[in-house]
Amino acid sequence: MDGLLKRKISIFRGYQDRWFVLTDDGLMKQYEKKPSNASQKAKWEINIMLADIDKKKDGLRFNITSNNGQSIKLKAQSEDEREKWTECFKKCNSLDEEDDEEVFTSDSNQEARFDEPEPKQGTRKRMESDADILEKFKEMTILKRTLIILPTFLQKLKKSMTIKDITGKNELKALDVFAFCIEYIWNTLFRRIKEQITNLNEENIHWVLTVPAIWNEDARQFMLEAAKKAGIEEERLTLALEPEAAAFCCKSDEIQRRATGQVGRLGSFDTGARFLVVDLGGGTVDITSNEILESGQLKEIHSASGGPWGGNTINTRIWKLLRGIFGDKTVTNFIAEHRDDYLALARKVELKKRTVTYDGKMRLEIPRSLIIEASKSNPDMFAEEYKDKVKLIKNILIFSPDVMLQIFKDGIDKIIIYVQDLLDQPNTKGVSTILLVGGYASCDLLKDAMKTKFNNLTVICPLDPDLAVLKGAVIMGHMDTPIVGRIAKFHYGIAMVPGIEQSPQLTSTKEEFHTIIRKGQPIQINEVVTGYDFPITFNKEEAFIQIYASDDEEPPKIISSDNCRKIGHIRIKLPKFRREARLKIGISTSETEFKVVARDEHTGKCFECVCSFLN
Structure with a gap:
């Protein structure tokens, strides 16, 4: 059987026309349009032997989930047409064990992916339509540090988990929010690349989705589900751990340095070298321990670990300090009434924290709207306890070194203690290098503390530590098996x-x-x-x-x-x-x-x- 069906591509792109052919051996093949000949290669295919067929109440839509978890959402032009397709599927699925050898495969190395079976009818509330979700998403304002939510709820993550926006009034399913974000990146990148490579097609691109190393199986599957909902097919998607991606970036940089005659980093990336990658992100600090093999691949020598000591903890402390200086009510009103100024100040906090040193003061430009809000409640501007700790010159707030050191000390101490404990483990014996990557790795105070504590090791921070994961992910996407062993x-x-x-x-x-x-x-x-x-x-x-x-x-x-x-x-x-x-x-x-x-x-x-x- 063959014919035109609408396939659900993603939330934004919705259902689009595709031509499907159901073969005698149970393969449902997809084409952009009706194939000109039988030998034409399909764009995508799914084996519907033993598949689950879920017919929706509208009489048009039906979902197929294959035996290995591969899934597709389809819509027929009429109820009769849907019945013709589903009857063909039933004939394929009615086979007993001995009826057809094609149900099985002798290849024991097939890959099985993670998926969740559909719930039984009546066990779930009415699902929102894509139009409902899109409209709700438009009503939401900026989501506050969305990515920190997954590490926080690693042990109780569910598809039904919801996220509130910065006002706390609007709420959406976390899976939909992440799918929106991934698809936005997908659309933007594909459009930009298409401008340079006009004949580029979607199937020509392989996507690498990076995740923190400390995420458990459920959080990783969550991201795969979000990517699938964003329209990225699983055959064109690889999941990579962020510290390991950064390691490949640093290794590639070192190879280029040597190729151009520059001085290498004392064998940090030679065959047999062992190193830690400390990925200092916003929400988490992820640490992987690896060894470089002769093939250039990496082998894990200690299981990935880390904790919630990322750069956002410093942001939180700085905002807590601002609330103490100007008053909690004043800052709350400022955030609610002056959203653009708040976002601009948040960006400045993020950038300024990276330039703090042991003997320096931090200067932060304060929006005039916050100064006006503060003067309404307190003519002196500052709370009494902070008058000797901060100064306001025009619109520049100057923090004393003691204040800033106190903000950073606890988090940096926890990172150093954890890294030292990791280096003391038998499996990490022989580690000679520590790589500092991620946005928080740009912080001078943190880098100095790490180099001082681990002065017997080579501590490397690349020029653009916040881009190391991105660059390394591209390298991993071109490798068949970048990681050969785990713990x-x-x-x-x-x-x-x-x-x-x-x-x-x-x-x-x-x-x-x-x-x-x-x-x-x-x-x-x-x-x-x-x-x-x-x-x-x-x-x-x-x-x-x-x-x-x-x-x-x-x-x-x-x-x-x-x-x-x-x-x-x-x-x-x-x-x-x-x-x-x-x-x-x-x-x-x-x-x-x-x-x-x-x-x-x-x-x-x-x-x-x-x-x-x-x-």
């Missing part, structure tokens, strides 16, 4: 009923924690790290395996809220087995994600599985 952050396990052959019998009736990856275990990228036998009963069409994580020193034996937490599940969609069967579950990892493939031990046939962490 597990937690003990990962799956729930297992006592009595299964693989483990000793336990007298407890509670579920056992079957360890699949141990904390601190080296993991080779794209290689199966563990296998697990899973029984399948007669006529079973899908199976769910719960995934747990534990931060204890040793993996727990019994699953309980005291020693582990549920982080997601594996969903296996199956044909109707006409017999009892056992599946061999193979779990591997890509650079940033889990991948799962199930193999029927009787026939050797394989099924791709879906890992969901956004429950």
